[in-house]
Amino acid sequence: MKIKTGLRVCIDAEALERIWQWTELAKGEFSCLAMADDGLLVHGVQLFDQTCTQASTELDQDALAKFLCRHREPENVRAWIHSHGNLSVFWSAQDDACIDGLANESFLISIVVNKRHDIRCRVDFFQPVRLTLDEVPLEVRMPATDLKAECESAFLKHVTEVQPMVVRQQSMMPEPGGMRRVRNWPDFDDDDMAMWGGR
Numbered sequence: 001m002k003i004k005t006g007l008r009v010c011i012d013a014e015a016l017e018r019i020w021q022w023t024e025l026a027k028g029e030f031s032c033l034a035m036a037d038d039g040l041l042v043h044g045v046q047l048f049d050q051t052c053t054q055a056s057t058e059l060d061q062d063a064l065a066k067f068l069c070r071h072r073e074p075e076n077v078r079a080w081i082h083s084h085g086n087l088s089v090f091w092s093a094q095d096d097a098c099i100d101g102l103a104n105e106s107f108l109i110s111i112v113v114n115k116r117h118d119i120r121c122r123v124d125f126f127q128p129v130r131l132t133l134d135e136v137p138l139e140v141r142m143p144a145t146d147l148k149a150e151c152e153s154a155f156l157k158h159v160t161e162v163q164p165m166v167v168r169q170q171s172m173m174p175e176p177g178g179m180r181r182v183r184n185w186p187d188f189d190d191d192d193m194a195m196w197g198g199r
């Protein structure tokens, strides 16, 4: 199922930067987990113990259980991210199985990336009906910074704003006798209209 409008997943810029760093470091695949809030914002991405090959990353159930046990908000670990290394981004049968293995009571966001920085994102719902929404747009959320006051004071200090000059449209009609009188548009009168063939 392909989404046209509406639903989108967000990821915070720091989480995405970690993913790109690990994607570069990995020779092939790797997996990580992250938290996702109810607004579908992915954050707090973390690695866990895993054994990877060029073409697969197995989710070790013991390592996963250990990771969730130690996590401060295990119920919010609702995002699974993995890289395909140099391969394209798609959902393999193993990925589908992995997603089913991570089923929870709300939803799971899955993101697959590669070394070319391609991204594909899907959201799976498990209850009350099993639903997969694929190719969901992923937006990067910049860190919240309150720069309003600082920007205002710098702006007031450095920027002088003047009223823009109003350029008035001018009549370029030549006067009888060859002189050209420059006249502003609002002064365009009946005589001018007559010269233009009106009235």
Ligand SMILES: [Zn+2]
Pocket: 082, 083, 084, 090, 091, 092, 095, 112
């Ligand atoms: Zn995969």
